[in-house]
Amino acid sequence: MRTPVAWFNSIEQPRRTAAAVGGIAFALLLIFMQAGFLGAARVNVSIIYQALDFDLVIHSRAYLTLPRSDPFDRLRLIQAVSVPGVGSVTRFLTDSYGWRNPATGSTAGGFLLGVPADSKAFVDPEINRQLATVRPTLTALVDRKSRPSYGPWEVGGRCLINDQPVLITGSYDLGLGLLADGSAVVSDETYERLMGPWNSRYANLGLIKVAPGADVAQVAAALRERLPADVVVTTKADIIRREQHYFVNVKPVGIMFQVGVVVAFAAGAAILYQILASEMNNRLGEFATLKALGYPAAKIYGIGIQQGLIYALLAYGPALVLATLLYDVARRLSGFPLYMDLGRAGFVLGLALIMCAFAAVLSLWKIRKADPASLF
Amino acid sequence: MSLPPPREVAVEIAGVNHHFGKGEARKQVLFDNSLVIRRGEIVIMTGPSGSGKTTLLTLIGTLRGIQEGSIRINGQELAGLAPAAQVQMRRNIGFIFQAHNLLNALTARQNVRMAIELTDAPRARYDQIANEMLGAVGLSDRASYKPRNLSGGQRQRVAIARALVNKPRLILADEPTAALDKDSGANVVRLLRELANNHGTTVMIVTHDARIINVADRIVNMVDGHIVSDVRIKETMIICAILKKCSVFKEMSPSDLTDIAQKMAEERFTAGENIIRAGDVGDKFYVIASGETDIIAETATGTRAVAKLGEGDFFGEVALLKDQPRNATVSARGDVTVYSLSKENFLAAVRSHKSFEDQMSAMLFTRG
Incomplete structure (x- = not known):
């Protein structure tokens, strides 16, 4: 085996290496956190859609995002039922509400989700089973992952939604994170009572399950042909993608997270560059010696690049572990769906390697200055 | 050596x-x-x-x-x-x-x-x-x-x-x-x-x-x-040793001998090659570092080798001092290495070293 000069250079001064690795690890941790927030936001903004069971969705042409989904005439749902291939159409209502805990007087916001009590609108069969309990008006299921600002509540107790007393008949796990403090599921009749009777003419979404054996794309095409232009038919995957795009690329908070990733990357690259440039500078005489011995320039540059790679990889491990721990803490404190997954771990590893290449290229010009003639 | x-x-x-x-x-x-x-x-x-x-x-x-x-x-x-x-x-x-x-x-x-x-x-x-x-x-x-x-x-x-x-x-x-x-x-x-x-x-x-x-x-x-x-340390020592053996050089200091030796150039010859030729204008002084040479001259019985020179001998000085053509041919018997001193350097050395000039005159006298 050839002598791994880059490795020995990297570990020659453990304190300096530890400081270097610490700096880079911190930058990678920042990237992990920003990327984690961004990824969690992606999951978070689509969490309601993920929880709903449908193949296609009808929404208003003016639809921007679920929290700002303009209602459309519920007649479109009746029209949709008659389209061949459509198995079922479920009316879905949603808007924000005001929550008050009568025991503590604490107030908070949330999303009210209204579906027919006899529907199977949710993926989770437990929620569908509990829908039967919200058949009576002014009853609701409440999200167990609602923020602490909801105050203590329990099934069988009462709460105030839009200042109207509501009996809590069940609960479920959803957690809206960035979208709202919490949520409650009610029947469409209760929804109209709580949010205003004019809602009886409208729906925010129409959740469509295609008939067994029907082709989703064909049914979507048929629906688009049949329904007037005031509504749009979208697949589940597309509406989720659209929702994520809106949040990540249009909403300021999403852009902030993206900028955070870029800034953390730049900070990491700057730290790595400083470390590498200083290292190259300190070893100019040694690089000149290698040139004099007959090592080609590419081999000597390779030592610099490998050293950058070693620093980046040494920093990556601790950053990964720390980020996983911090994800866990943040998830518990905020209910935000922060999880370490292979994709994100790979993404940050890729960024670390690019960062290393970037810093190495910037710092390697110093090696050019290593003049073997100066050794004599 | x-x-x-x-x-x-x-x-x-x-x-x-x-x-x-x-x-x-x-x-x-x-x-x-x-x-x-x-x-x-x-x-x-x-x-x-x-x-x-x-x-x-x-x-x-x-x-x-x-x-x-x-x-x-x-x-x-x-x-x-x-x-x-x-x-x-x-x-x-x-x-x-x-x-x-x-x-x-x-x-x-x-x-x-x-x-x-x-x-x-x-x-x-x-x-x-x-x-x-x-x-x-x-x-x-x-x-x-x-x-x-x-x-x-x-x-x-x-x-x-x-x-x-x-x-x-x-x-x-x-x-x-x-x-x-x-x-x-x-x-x-x-x-x-x-x-x-x-x-x-x-x-x-x-x-x-x-x-x-x-x-x-x-x-x-x-x-x-x-x-x-x-x-050239070894060559210089060889040349100085040769020069020192000659009566004309023996009074010179090692420093003077070294100066002369440094001005001498190595030349190599193979068997049968002429180092100097009779009748040519004298332009160099030679010492033999290795090998043997024949001195070929006109005699009453024709052109023939009249003497043999070997390692440690020198030749060519007469033509330089008298400013005459060579009176004999010196030919390599086998591989020969000589060190030559140009006429200009040779005469400069003679001029700068009076005793050397005297010695050379004495030498010429002895050689007849």
């Missing part, structure tokens, strides 16, 4: 000029330097600081580009050599720097390995070869030490081991023994001598260390960018 058989040229320097700086700051540091070094020679370069000897060394080592003139290493022209070829060329050169220039993160063994790894040696033998070389410089027990845990002399010996381990064809050394004690220095000199004798390695050493002067085959002195003297 006899001359070694002629060896091929290892380093051939011709008309080398070199400048540093640009524009008005441009300064010439080497002036039309020429030098031929043969394989297996150990050449010590001396001269004051700034005389250009290190610059010349870096040019020979392909560490700088040649601006004017020509340097050939083992027949390969360095002027205009592509960078990749320069790198390749350096692999055949062992560099010993005054500052050891070891890689601080590596052990002594690993430092030596860095040179071995440029060769075709089997990877499994890297450590063994490195250990053997470190043993040769007396550092077997320090192979696993890093430079910071070695003394200055030990570091220098590691650097020397690194330079010598591949048995390069050319070694360029800058004050290799400056940091070494007497015994270590002698050991390094012994190694260099062994490489030169056994492997034909050519060694050029820039040094001010008088302790190692006796290892040199030649001493090249540089002053202000010029090679001002090139003393």
Whole structure:
């Protein structure tokens, strides 16, 4: 085996290496956190859609995002039922509400989700089973992952939604994170009572399950042909993608997270560059010696690049572990769906390697200055 | 004492000029330097600081580009050599720097390995070869030490081991023994001598260390960018010994004899070749360093060899002193090496040394 000069250079001064690795690890941790927030936001903004069971969705042409989904005439749902291939159409209502805990007087916001009590609108069969309990008006299921600002509540107790007393008949796990403090599921009749009777003419979404054996794309095409232009038919995957795009690329908070990733990357690259440039500078005489011995320039540059790679990889491990721990803490404190997954771990590893290449290229010009003639 | 058989040229320097700086700051540091070094020679370069000897060394080592003139290493022209070829060329050169220039993160063994790894040696033998070389410089027990845990002399010996381990064809050394004690220095000199004798390695050493002067085959002195003297130690000793044997030279001091010897050029002849021819204008004085010659002259019975000259004899002085044509032909009987002194230098020596002139006259008188 050839002598791994880059490795020995990297570990020659453990304190300096530890400081270097610490700096880079911190930058990678920042990237992990920003990327984690961004990824969690992606999951978070689509969490309601993920929880709903449908193949296609009808929404208003003016639809921007679920929290700002303009209602459309519920007649479109009746029209949709008659389209061949459509198995079922479920009316879905949603808007924000005001929550008050009568025991503590604490107030908070949330999303009210209204579906027919006899529907199977949710993926989770437990929620569908509990829908039967919200058949009576002014009853609701409440999200167990609602923020602490909801105050203590329990099934069988009462709460105030839009200042109207509501009996809590069940609960479920959803957690809206960035979208709202919490949520409650009610029947469409209760929804109209709580949010205003004019809602009886409208729906925010129409959740469509295609008939067994029907082709989703064909049914979507048929629906688009049949329904007037005031509504749009979208697949589940597309509406989720659209929702994520809106949040990540249009909403300021999403852009902030993206900028955070870029800034953390730049900070990491700057730290790595400083470390590498200083290292190259300190070893100019040694690089000149290698040139004099007959090592080609590419081999000597390779030592610099490998050293950058070693620093980046040494920093990556601790950053990964720390980020996983911090994800866990943040998830518990905020209910935000922060999880370490292979994709994100790979993404940050890729960024670390690019960062290393970037810093190495910037710092390697110093090696050019290593003049073997100066050794004599 | 006899001359070694002629060896091929290892380093051939011709008309080398070199400048540093640009524009008005441009300064010439080497002036039309020429030098031929043969394989297996150990050449010590001396001269004051700034005389250009290190610059010349870096040019020979392909560490700088040649601006004017020509340097050939083992027949390969360095002027205009592509960078990749320069790198390749350096692999055949062992560099010993005054500052050891070891890689601080590596052990002594690993430092030596860095040179071995440029060769075709089997990877499994890297450590063994490195250990053997470190043993040769007396550092077997320090192979696993890093430079910071070695003394200055030990570091220098590691650097020397690194330079010598591949048995390069050319070694360029800058004050290799400056940091070494007497015994270590002698050991390094012994190694260099062994490489030169056994492997034909050519060694050029820039040094001010008088302790190692006796290892040199030649001493090249540089002053202000010029090679001002090139003393072939062995040849000079041979020439001086020959000159000293002659009555005309015996009164001269070693310094004067050395001055004359330095001005003499080596010439080699093969069997049957005429060194001088009867009737030609005398232009050189000769001493025979090795081989035998016939003196062929016109006699009453025709042209024939009338005498034989051998190692340690001299001839050609009469025509120079009398400014007459040669009165005989001198022809090589086999391979012959002579050292010749030009008429101009010969007469200059005569003029500058009155007693020498007197001696020569006496000699001419005795030769009739």
